[in-house]
Amino acid sequence: MKPIQAVFLDRDGTIGGTGHFVHLNDFQLYPNSAAALRLLREAGLLVFAFTNQHRIAQGQASVEQFEQQLASYGFHRAYICPYEANDECECRKPLPGMLLQAAADYRVDLTRCVVIGDVGDTDMLAADAVGAMKVIVKTGWGSGSLGPYRERWAGVEPDYVAEDVMDAAEWILRQQADVGPYH
Template identity: 35%
Template sequence: MNKALFWDLQGTLGGEAVASLETFEPYPFSKEALTLSKNHGFRNIVITNQSKIGKGLLSKETYDKEASRILDYFNSDGVLLDEFLCCPHTSEDNCNCKKPKTGLMELCREKYDLDIKKCFVIGDMGKNEIVMAHNAGCMGVLVLTGGGRKSLGEFRHTWAEHEADIIAENALEAVKMILRK
């Protein structure tokens, strides 16, 4: 298994594009999407930007609690999520892990010996997920849940030099379309 789907969290697997993690509720189809990709040999890796931590608006304790609540939901009847990784930094921190930077993808590529050309990044914000996909050398899937429609509309200028390789209604449709590629 040397391929992976890199998932955005909020607006993609549940919740809203910009909201606090405490209000995150998974979408009803997310488990099915993750199961389908697992069954086709993909690892499922979540990468989430949580700059609220860096800004002091979300404590590490609250983050840990919410992250384990979300992991419990997805991994309760078998491990659907192989990794749940977070960048806690703000733009000013100049880290290498804040999407669309590829630091956390690189970490996983080494850990799992991933063939990055067989991987996809899936998310609702073109400027983060589609640009990170292309920065890493893989394909990017934009979902229309969360901020997806706005990302294709009023925020299209924030990732103007890029095109989504796939546009999907939601996470489950995204996996189905990936499997047809």
Template identity: 40%
Template sequence: MKLEAVFVDRDGTMGGSDQVEYPGKFKLFSFTLSSIAHLQQCGVKVFSFTNQPGIARREAHVSDFEQEITAFGLDGLYLCPHLHGAGCCCRKPAIGLLEQAAHDHQLNLSHCAVVGDRFTDIVAAHRAGCLSVLVQTGAGQDAIGKAQAKEWGNINPNYVARDLPDAVDWLLQLK
């Protein structure tokens, strides 16, 4: 399979914890930059894929996230700024962000992957036809335990990884 792009959730996957941490307070995991670079060196685009309702609550600004993602060396940012329940088409598990990225970068979503620590990431990947990897960092351990209680309990990740480097290794061995 030709892996074109990987969409990486921000909070709990690239760094931070299972809570939202805004730019300036957000800390990457020690392995994140090397994982991003490894994918890019293999010709894979890497995008941030995140829900950030604090923007709607005026606790942060889109430009703060754009500056942060640029500093991390990612190829781009796909962000939902809306509150839960707003009915938008971009808040995960909706696939509006993935569809926008596919349009912007001429991607075939069946040749892309989503890596995240919540089942909303996995469901979005499934709905868009992407591979999905659930990492056990952030809220990942809790997500595994709660999966069967959710309405999408029959949707499973393609792989459960310890962390982002494990996810990257698994994805690249498919290439």
């Protein structure tokens, strides 16, 4: 395995909230999310948010508001799909557009990146489309994605099933320790 270059994390249900859209003013990080993000950054990894936020298209928030919130959590950059599910775009997960844009912007090899998310049929399918490592968390929709909704992403296997984002970060750091730092 090659050293990991970057980690992409979903917002709702992965780092906080409920899995459903939670307005910016009401969104709360899970207790260990800030520490997990800090661990990844301190390990020298690029840490990106990538999130579908169709409420932007409905006028309930702006891309800039999401970017500011996610930057305040320590993300290097936020990739946000602001479109409705039925809009035609290349960025809405499970399409890999946000991952591809980050690869172009930061010159990262997506096969040397990890995607952490709680939804199999969006986060894990987007990761699989670009050959990224896949970590599903049991928070948010994660338990349902691994249970009753598993058929929606049949044929795709996560590289790791994490209890939460801290467990996911610790697994990534163990993988990184096995191969050495990225240069």
